[in-house]
Amino acid sequence: MINLFEVVETNEMITKENLDVRTITLGISLLDCIDSDLGRLNEKIYHKIYDSAKDLVSTGEEISREFGIPIVNKRISVTPVALIGGAACKSIEDFASIAGTLDKVAHEVGVNFIGGYSALVSKGMTPADQLLIRSIPLALSTTERVCSSVNLGSTKTGINMDAVKLMGEIVKETATATKEQDSLGCAKLVVFCNAPDDNPFMAGAFHGVTEADKIINVGVSGPGVVKTALSKVRGKDFEVLCETIKKTAFKVTRVGQLVAQEASARLGVPFGIVDLSLAPTPAIGDSVADILCEIGLEYAGAPGTTAALALLNDQVKKGGVMASSYVGGLSGAFIPVSEDQGMINAVEAGALTIEKLEAMTCVCSVGLDMIAIPGDTKETTISGMIADEMAIGMVNQKTTAVRIIPVIGKGVGETVEFGGLLGYAPIMPVNPFSCDDFVKRGGRIPAPIHSFKN
């Protein structure tokens, strides 16, 4: 039987170390909503989402209450809208009307984000894909809760450089369209290489076409729990360090598995995956950078950071895999800047640069995330940064992403405040040298040789 020590340990993780379930994300297929009439399409989308998700928030709260574990976010992901709207949308305004429908239904069912205003263009773009991408600035500046993502490359297909060039422009346009809110629109826009179909985390969540009609995916989080566990093994060797992370990750993930199974049973929706993640928030003690410091670095970004992050990421997966029957999504440590107080401190101390962050993305989950850059950064420079990150993902057969925010009207040395879970960020300098001619070539970068495994 459970003993007092175990109960106290679990409850201290929750009350003192910020253990929580970061998100229950309900994936909903919109493929059966496709219609050539835009009005009917919007109506079908509204009803499908509303009917599927009306009990999501209350169920999440009920589970949270019964088990005493906070469930921070309840969210929805839908089939990439470029696929759904292709038959009906003839202009960017047509596509943006779908974003409006998603925003409206998100408000009504009470979720804080809805993902899937997306296009998958890793090899080429259809006219609908292009139209959706061009509608992103309008969609994100006229909605509050809609998140957008675009998959620009994969290990199997190579990198679609036409789309990379276009996305450099779209990121800048989105920043301009939302400049009154410190270019907040870009915080809801992410580009991927090797985007997973079952990611529960925003801004990149969408419900892939390989998925069932509805699915429950859960993302856990507990950087504070890992840090506290590591503080008890200071000075011990790497074997002890790794074992400690692994055991802690197991415990954290078990909570995610429990919540996922409960949500699945109560909503009558199949359980998809648990995303084994260490997702920070701006709250003190909820930081991945602090774990790196606990491992032995003065600041995130110091020499040794990449190695420390690599082992952290690997041990989180090793511990988590056994704790859950299905794992997926992004699974790993997230290293967003604005959402992690330790990362912000590292940037302010001059310890962490974009180049070091890029190196770190080679060994952990996702990529350049929530990084504020000067508003006068050129479109081609943004495309160049995207291309670098896509290449890392393509060659290493992993998911990589870019979510950078060119803050219009602000420069290096200034700070931008996004609020809430999105946090605040010092604006980081970008390499000033040009990549114009590289980006303007157009076409595709072929898939790497090791992708041919057939």
Place this chain on the structure above:
Amino acid sequence: MNKTIITVVGKDTVGIIAKVCTYLAENKINILDISQTIVQGYFNMMMIVDTNQMEKIFGEMADELHTLGEEIGVDIKCQKEEIFDKMHRI
């Protein structure tokens, strides 16, 4: 059997167990196990209870126990057993 873990944490005073147990008895909640310690004047108790016979819903019991805790000056939490079981047992 429908097991719930009730934890009571706070400054020690007379009658904490009596008040909690009275509430449980009135609501047909059966106590299966109690462990309790006092560390530096702080009262720390865990009860494993069976709520099968209870007529209220879980949230109602949790709220009422929380209010009772506030009256006594301690923090009372109710959680279903599975969260601890999942985390600490393979």
